[in-house]
Amino acid sequence: MISGKKCYLAGCGGMLGEAFYEALVTQNQVEASDKNPIDPWLRPLDFRNSQTYEAAVQRFQPDFLFHLGALTDLEYCETHIQEAEETNAKAVKTAVQLANRIGCKLIYISTAGIFDGKKESYTEEDAPAPLSVYARTKYEGEMLVTKTAKDFLVLRPGWMMGGGPAKDKKFVKKIVDQIRDGRKTIHIVNDKMGTPTYTVDFARNCLHLLSLGKSGLYHMVCEGKTSRWEVAQAILSTFPEAKGIKVEEVSSEFFSGDYFAPRPHSEILINKKLKKEGLLKMRSWKEALAEYIALKYSDK
Secondary structure (H helix, E strand, O other): OOOOOEEEEEOOOOHHHHHHHHHHOOOOEEEEEEOOOOOOOEEEOOOOOHHHHHHHHHHHOOOEEEEOOOOOOHHHHHHOHHHHHHHHHHHHHHHHHHHHHHOOEEEEEOOHHHOOOOOOOEOOOOOOOOOOHHHHHHHHHHHHHHHHOOOEEEEEOOEEEOOHHHHOOOHHHHHHHHHHOOOOEEEEEOOOEEOEEEHHHHHHHHHHHHHOOOOEEEEOOOEOOEEHHHHHHHHHOOOHHHOOOEEEEEOHHHHOOOOOOOOOOEEOEOOHHHHHOOOOOOOEHHHHHHHHHHHHOOOO
16 A cells, blocks of 8 residues: 555546545545545546646646546447547546656556457457447557556456445446346346456555556456356345346347447456566455445445
């Protein structure tokens, strides 16, 4: 962990931003901002406005600039290409310029979605081949950092889980909502593979790298490759009220009307560099998922 540092967190209103804020705030001087500040510790700032972004960061003079926010809704990105480019790529250029000018380290969060899914799994050595507008713009942001930032840490997570009911917009929340809505049947895709990534573990492992002065590109996911089907079964098994629910396997085509953006078959990332350097702090996805549900979705 790091302590006594000045940390600016941009785009901090989501599930990952909350995990970073909670991991940093007790031992560091933290300023966090978001375009929709729903928490009292957030300042209003849209980092797509380069002037206000620059003014805020220049005033704070951080040791670490965490550029956390992104437009992550794949379908929205497909139909709002310019907004996706401005959010996921153009704003990153501003972050790079700011970090270089101030002389601080830039932390950028990429995604497993930048690969085409034709391989079973991917390490840091594999070449990205984005399929969607979201993936392409995120990869553009990643390249801006790796090619032009003087000091950076780029991290690629997998299927994110965290944030609880208020901030979780991902798979776990969608399954829990269906359980609590009294669904009699839940349809789960059987043709998508990946690596879940608990935001709490992700933030902690990132800060461990920063405490050691690490830079560069790392995959950072929970241990254990899995499928959407297996994750759904793990979630359902923790809720007594889910015992009577019928679960049906379907292909991704079943949801093609709602989820029309192209997605890779496999988003499995391997923590090759973390393991090689002895820096892996990520738990198994099953252990992390159980903790997440117990902390954020338990009625007890």
